[in-house]
Amino acid sequence: MMNRRGEDRENNQKTGEDRGKAFSESLLSWYDAHRRILPWREDPSPYHVWLSEIMLQQTRVEAVKAYYARFLAQFPDIASLAGAAEDQYMKLWEGLGYYSRVRNLHRGAVMVMEQYGGKMPDSAAELKKIPGIGEYTAAAVASIAFGECVPAVDGNLLRIFARLTCCPQGINETAVKKAAQGFFHEKMVQDESVRPGDFNQALMDLGTAVCLPNAVPLCEVCPLRSFCEAFAAGNPRDYPVMPEKKARKVEQLTVFLIRDAERIALKKRPARGLLAGLYEYPHEPGHLDQKEALEAVRKMGFSPLRIHALPEAKHIFTHKEWHMTGYEILADELESFPGPDRPAGPGEIFLASIREIRDVYAVPTAFSAYTAALLTR
Ligand code: SF4
Structure with a gap:
């Protein structure tokens, strides 16, 4: 059996195809031996892949698993999602x-139902016409x-490409993305027996487990090291x-x-x-003291009793x-505000029960410290 050094030498001697x-x-x-077991890989239907890929944008795999299961339990297919209320x-x-x-x-589910007879199109070019499906998805x-x-x-894939080729350009440049593609x-096409889906997923897993971001990559266990210019150069x-990071703008709020x-x-x-379209607790710009906070709440039409x-x-x-x-503000005479018996107009303050905040209205994580203060009472 050939050792790793021998394999590296042999791979380096090969050319072209x-x-x-x-x-x-x-x-x-490597993928066959090390692939991650993930719920959406068990039954990779177009809808499952689509849903998981959208959830995985900006969110960690571990966090997505529970959301994925809950979402599919309620909307098991494209038709049920298309018929759902916001x-x-x-x-x-x-x-x-x-x-x-x-x-x-x-919106994409509605389009698939209306324009593609309920079946997702089978090419990347056609899939890109669906709302929210960009080049990657x-x-x-x-x-x-x-x-x-x-x-x-x-x-x-961008990071792996940049290391495989010692790419000198910034990773966010369009030309680099095109070069990586x-x-x-x-x-892919040089291997007639390639499995394209597994090829992509292998690179995703390699980037997560071996060719690590913001850390020393684990080149000693990497299946691509004999193809890697950065490994050969030792850097x-x-x-x-x-790219250089821009400082974020800071906004102060009183909730x-x-x-x-x-x-x-x-x-x-x-x-x-x-x-957009989520629910929030009333708030004002700036950090208000108690007197200013009471004044602001009165202007909204409330009669505050305690703060x-x-x-x-x-x-x-x-x-x-x-x-x-x-601030938590106990108020009186809330009857004038919309509640279960009178729907609120756009942007109008209304009253919801704790149960509704837990089960019905989506309040973003940005307010989680205040939602937690409410739910733990
Ligand atoms: S050899 Fe190292 S740097 Fe190159 S692709 Fe593998 S893990 Fe990344």
Whole structure:
């Protein structure tokens, strides 16, 4: 049996198509031995792959598993999702963040029902016409569910590409993404027995377990090391070349939990922009002292009886940070506000019970410190 050094030497001596085939074979054998067992891999239907890939954008695998199971229990297929009400799918997404993903998923399900007879199209080019399906997701669905030879280039594949080729350009440059697509596509098509979905998933797993981000990659156990220029040069940590990070904008807010014994004041956010369509506690810009807070709440139409300060909290979005302080305010005469018997108009404050905040209205994680203060009472 040939040892690793011998395999490396042999791979280095191969050229062109042979080398592409050797690349794919090394990768796929490693995948067969080390692949992660994930719920959506057990039955990789187009809908399952689509749903999991949308959930996995910006969210860790471990966090997605429970959401994926809950979502499928309620919406087992594209038809049931297409027929769902906004509050239903938003509530199931609560805590995952980036809610435009689930809104697009729903719009996409409606489109699949109306324009594709309930069946997802089987090519990346056609999948990209569906709302919320970009180049990456289209490639993931097309390769995993339909076996199309198209690389799904995400951050993992970009990082691996940058190290394999000692790419000197910034990882966020469009030209680098195109080069990575071309590089992996060539490797795929040079192996006539390639499994395109597994090829992509192997690179995703390799990026998670071996060619690590923000850490020393585990080159000694990497199936691609004999193809890797950064390994040969001894400098994998120099890649990928990262763009400079811009400082996030900081916004200060004062959040109000305005309540009587049973109900809390809530408001729906606008249909567009940050956290669109979700529910929030009334709040004001700036960090208000108690006197200013009482004044602000009176202006909203409440008659405050008691006030007490809540802990400060912080939430970090991609481009901004909310630094929050809060007050719980016991108020009187809430009857004039909309409640279960009178629906609220857009942007109007209404009253919800604790049970409804838990089960019906999706309040984003940004307010989780204040929701927790409410639910633990
Ligand atoms: S050899 Fe090292 S740097 Fe190169 S792809 Fe493998 S883990 Fe990444």
